Amino acid sequence: MTAANAGQAQEKGQAQNDNGRDLPLKTLADYTPFERFTPLESWAPCIPGGIEAQPFVLPPGYTQEIVDVEDFAGDRTKDLWDMNTQNESGKEKGRYIYRTHEVGAGNGSDPTRDPNGSQVTVTDLQTGATNVVAERPDFERFDGIVWTPRGTILVGEETTRAQRRDPQVLQAEAGLVYEFFLDEDDPTRLNPTREEIADAADGTLDEENELLVDGTTDIAQDGIRARPALGSKSHEGMRFDKEGFYYGISEVNGGAVYRFVPDEPGDLSTGELQALRTANGRTGECTWVPLDRTLVQVNADVEARRVQANGYQRPEDVETTTSTGRDVNNGQ
Numbered sequence: 001m002t003a004a005n006a007g008q009a010q011e012k013g014q015a016q017n018d019n020g021r022d023l024p025l026k027t028l029a030d031y032t033p034f035e036r037f038t039p040l041e042s043w044a045p046c047i048p049g050g051i052e053a054q055p056f057v058l059p060p061g062y063t064q065e066i067v068d069v070e071d072f073a074g075d076r077t078k079d080l081w082d083m084n085t086q087n088e089s090g091k092e093k094g095r096y097i098y099r100t101h102e103v104g105a106g107n108g109s110d111p112t113r114d115p116n117g118s119q120v121t122v123t124d125l126q127t128g129a130t131n132v133v134a135e136r137p138d139f140e141r142f143d144g145i146v147w148t149p150r151g152t153i154l155v156g157e158e159t160t161r162a163q164r165r166d167p168q169v170l171q172a173e174a175g176l177v178y179e180f181f182l183d184e185d186d187p188t189r190l191n192p193t194r195e196e197i198a199d200a201a202d203g204t205l206d207e208e209n210e211l212l213v214d215g216t217t218d219i220a221q222d223g224i225r226a227r228p229a230l231g232s233k234s235h236e237g238m239r240f241d242k243e244g245f246y247y248g249i250s251e252v253n254g255g256a257v258y259r260f261v262p263d264e265p266g267d268l269s270t271g272e273l274q275a276l277r278t279a280n281g282r283t284g285e286c287t288w289v290p291l292d293r294t295l296v297q298v299n300a301d302v303e304a305r306r307v308q309a310n311g312y313q314r315p316e317d318v319e320t321t322t323s324t325g326r327d328v329n330n331g332q
Contacts, residue, residue: 067097068123068130079103083236085323087187088147096187097123098133098153100145105164106137117164118142120155120180122188131188134180134224138164141175144248146238147323150266152194153180154227156235160252160301168218171211172232173299177248179268181223190223197221198269214269215297227268229293230260231300237318241325247318254311256304259288273300275309282310 044057056064080102087096099121106117119135120142143158157175166176183191197219198212210217215228233250240246246260246268262271273296274288295303305311 067125068128082143083145085145085147085153087151087182088322088324089149090151090184090187092187095125097125098145098147099123100142100155102141102143102158105140105162107164118157120145120153124188133182133188134190136224138162138166139178140164144236144238146240148179148266148268149240149244149324151184152182154178154238154246154268155180156238156248158234158236158251160234166216166226168216169226169228169232169297171215171298172226172228174232174301175235176232177227177230177235177238179225179227181225192221192223195221195223195225196269197225225269228297229270229273230268231258231273231291231296232298233300236316239318239320239323239325241320244325247320249312249315249318250301250304251314251316252301253313254305255301255313255315256309256311257315258300258304275304275307277307277309281308286310 038059040057040059046055047053048055053066054064055066058064082100082102084097084099086098087093101119101121103118116135117137118139118141120133121130122133123130139157140163141158142155144154144156146154148154154177156177159175161174162172162176165172169176181191181194183189184194198214212218214225216226218225230246230248231250234252234255236249236251238246238248244262244265246262248258248260250256250258257276259274259276260268260271261274262268264270270293272293273291275291276286277289278284278286289307289309291300291303291307
């Protein structure tokens with residue numbers, strides 16, 4: 001993993017991790033909107049060469065250094081690294097990098113497979129230590145990850161058909177998004193007390209299917225909640241805009257682009273998932289078409305096709321400035 005930083009970024013001290021590599025104390029890059037970014041004049045290859053390498057050709061004013069290498073992650077973390085996000089707000093912002101590991105669901109009966117499923121890990125850029133934030137046998141193909149406006153992280157499963165369904169969201173046929181509630185004083189671990197659970201005594205329990213208002217049967221306060229309102233599908237890129245609206249995709253052939261408008265700002269438990277649609281099915285001015293709130297928890301792709309949303313060939317990443325949609329330089 002290589003960090004690229006703008007030349008005008010803050011001064012950095014040095015620390016050394018257990019592998020003897022120097023690591024920056026502060027690596028939160030100075031935010032550079034596209035209008036202030038000068039790209040390279042032509043394509044340039046990545047040059048491998050170990051932990052001392054400078055693998056990328058960068059525009060003037062940028063520097064780079066490798067802050068972690070997959071082989072050095074330790075016995076407790078899995079391989080198949082995928083996406084990363086930093087703590088963009090809160091205590092010691094920019095110090096921690098969170099990473100997904102895109103392995104399949106656990107299977108305790110098969111000795112050739114990992115029984116613990118996919119996981120989320122965190123690397124402390126000051127000490128170099130990497131630790132597991134969470135793993136669970138039903139977690140599979142964790143891919144997209146994003147820091148949210150309220151200081152949690154969202155992680156998505158990239159699978160079109162769950163190998164092992166979440167026992168508390170059995171209606172979901174495909175991948176889910178999970179929200180992890182981090183401790184505000186120590187963002188390397190979960191803080192279950194931050195997690196809010198729908199109260200069945202207040203009428204939020206559906207008498208027919210016994211689902212809480214957020215679409216789960218999860219009544220355990222463990223710092224992890226599935227967010228089926230964001231859709232059951234193959235999740236990859238995820239981002240927020242300045243309004244707190246969530247954007248995502250479905251990485252399948254014919255996959256749609258989605259937006260989620262929460263019922264309450266910052267609360268991802270309930271809201272309206274929408275799909276992008278244009279007149280020609282590809283480009284042009286778009287509208288956001290509302291999707292059925294119950295059906296998207298089963299299979300959002302089927303519901304998007306029903307409303308004739310645009311279908312793209314394996315859409316993947318989503319970019320809306322920073323993860324939280326805020327310009328961190330201008331305080332927006």
